[in-house]
Amino acid sequence: MSELTFEQMLEESFKTIHTGEVVEGTVIDVKPDMIILNIGYKADGILTKAEYTNDSSVDLTSAVKVDDKMEVKVLKVNDGEGQVLLTYKRLAADRGNKRIEEAFNNKEVLKANVAQVLDGGLVVVVDEVRIFIPASLVSDTYEKDLSKYAGQEIEFVVTEYNPKRRRYIGDRKQLVSAKKAEMQKELLERIKEGDIVEGIVKNVTDFGAFIDLGGVDGLLHISEMSWGRIEHPKKVFKVGDKLNVLIKEINGSKIALSLKFDDSNPWKDAAEKYAVGNVVTGKVARMTDFGAFVELEDGVDALLHVSQIAKEHIEKPSAVLNIGDEVTAKIVDFNESEKKISLSIKALIAPETVEAKKEDEDADVVSVDIDAVIASEE
Secondary structure (H helix, E strand, O other), X not given: OOOOOHHHHHHHHOOOOOOOOEEXXXXXXXXXXXXXXXXXXXXXXXXXXXXXXXXXOOOHHHHOOOOOXXXXXXXXXXXXXXXXEEEOHHHHHHHHHHHHHHHHHHOOEEEEEEEXXXXXXXXXXXXXXXXXXXXXXXXXXXXXXXXXXXXXXEEEEEEEEEOOOOEEEEEOHHHHHHHHHHHHHHHXXXXXXXXXXXXXXXXXXXXXXXXXXXXXEEEEEHHHOOOOOOOOHHHOOOOOOEEEEEEEEEEOOEEEEEOOOHHHOOOOOHHHHOXXXXXXXXXXXXXXXXXXXXXXXXXXXXXXXXXXXXXXXXXXXXXXXXXOOEEEEEEEEEEOOOOEEEEEOHHHHHHHHHHHHHHHHHHHOOOOOHHHHHHHHO
């Protein structure tokens, strides 16, 4: 019986490996572009960065360290230079496929960081399996710009699993909708009309602003933003503003909000401030053919009728007044129930006019001695 040579004994001391086999290796060196492993074979295994992960931003020197144990899959036993080519990401993908299949069948909620933002949606990676979430399934509302999700951890469910076509579709929208429905229920059970709650401006439109009250949106209509007049909501509010708002009305899931708090109501003391006979000063806010509306303070306008602007006849208020002009007038009518106040400039100038007219009339009178006139005639 012949004895084995040292080379033969050394050869037999190494295990045999095959392409596609899963082996365990120990990291013996890490470079920026590759990992070298001892896999118990006569040649070391080479794991390139491209076969470690699909994420090009990963730093191999930070991801693994010497003496780490890794399970890898053999791609080639001999790459032509006597080296064994390995893959980690494909093994992870094989296992990831099973993981995704289980999640799909069990409708399990998965978590993953957004690896890529595309025009049409988001890409997340679970165990090296790329899952696409279409833009229409990212949220319960349309979002034109998805860039805010880059790198963010999100929850989703797998709604389509097709490993043959490598088609994996995720859905975040149904989770967002379900969470909002739950928050809405909790909020509606907690709040009531008349409550003052904190909210954040979510969106501003021409007719008002939508306020996030904590998963539920309420509408702050432009007419409820101030006791005074608001030219445009966007000139007053911007997205992200925090507000304390009054719950004005709850109708099912619809919530109407207001910033017209009772303690700031300008009509609260109006009966005293704007009693008939008082003289007030305000600015012309707007005009019509029949008169000018004078703003006495935020939320309190008074009508200065065209017939009460001057002692002479005026066709239209715009003939003598401009928007923004400051005018002083007397209050001639006050109707608190209808929130109507009437002004008159004429009422201020009329007494002077009457006195002046009387003086003019006295100046025209000639004093006559009747007895003297009769005597001269005789």
